Amino acid sequence: MDSEGNMGEWIVDFQGRNHSTAINLNFLWKQDNIFIMDNHRGALWCWLDCLKREKELSLFHVDRHFDALFSDKDYRHFPHDNFEDMTIVDYLACGYENDFFSVTPLFRWDNYLGLFIERYKDKITDWAFATHGKGSAPNSVRYAAYDPWEFPSAIGGLTGNWIFNLDLDYFFSRMTNGEMGRLFTDEYISGWGVALRKAIDADVIKSLTISLSPECAAGWSGSEQALQVLLTGLGIKFDLPV
Template identity: 30%
Template sequence: MNTTQGFWIKEPIDIRNKKTGPYNVNFIYKQGNVFIMDNHLAAAYCWIQELDKNENLNFFHIDQHEDLCSDAPVKSYIKIKDTSHISLNEFLSMRYQSGEKQAFSFENYILQTQRLFPNWFRKCCFACHYYVVCEELDMIPQLNNINLLGSISNASKWGYATLERDKDNRWIINIDLDYFFYSNAFQMLTNEYIQFLFEDLKNAMEESKKIAIVTIALSPECCGGWDKVIPIANYIAKELGLDFKL
């Protein structure tokens, strides 16, 4: 049970009528080391606020998509590296191409963070709807929706690391609820599957100190809309002992 009081970093307003898209962040909720957001790009903002910039971490990504574009030049967001705190508005206002393009989107936030803090991505585990290839990341064997079950607690206990020096690193757990959907419309995996996965995450958080942060994105446009994904988000929050509810 998460006994820390939760709060809104950005509070949702008339959320069912809002669009998320690549760049808009309509809400972020924090309770303990768990963050829930609509747009996955906000995960990078949460990592920057929460994590020790010098700590070696491993990275676990569960998502329909890999989110591994890296289109913005480093100079457009390099100030993050040496800034002790940056507001959400400042984070979202960083731009390039003469101010025409926002530096962070839901497609590029992982590698752009990795460019600044490669030590947060010592070992990377991906569970996506397809096989992921990325030369910039040290990838361990990828997981399908069968062997994903139980894998979070396994990672927190044994590390999944092929190098001895990385097996004791804490983990960034990064989840997009669109993983449970197909073709941006249909829930592909059952509520029982979702329950099992998040029970495993809860157990890992309670039984070990290896979970540094959990970031969870709703990505409504990839889940058939707000009405389909909000009940899942509310259920997951309850399972994790969070006060979050939309």
């Protein structure tokens, strides 16, 4: 139990409600096989233990964006040797020098999944995506595409071994006033939590990664409110420090 009474542990201590942008990870928290973070760039690291344990896995990505940007330049710097034993500190520090004499972080919020696909596409048997069609889609694997009205029942239809990657910005969109707003009701989002909990308890979901992405989900306040609704369904307690 941490200092806030949450039955889990901080992998990356809370740094404050700062900008996440493409590269800043302001926290990473874990309870059992559930990981919560503000920036999905850390998700790939969370899957490493699962990748070592399981012979075959599938991956389900739910996000406003595909997060699958890929470049040969990034991949040339992928740390293949002993990658699956890397600490979170070393993972976040991965990068390479650019033309401006500074370091470009290797794993970013728009490319971590593209790098994962290239590295592990022979180990992942099935891919599934539910997005708003934004960002770079995968171009080297075939995937099933899901629409919002297929959830949460689609989660209950999963069989096998799954990594489930959920960005809360999937539940948000830009409104007519230009501000980010929630698209879905509490009942809908809580239903996701219930379905995810059942799939975890059935040992179908081996790893669940959840990202707040505050810049894309009505700020910290909006994303934290949506998170609490989801966690009600999941049946776990987690609060960020005041």
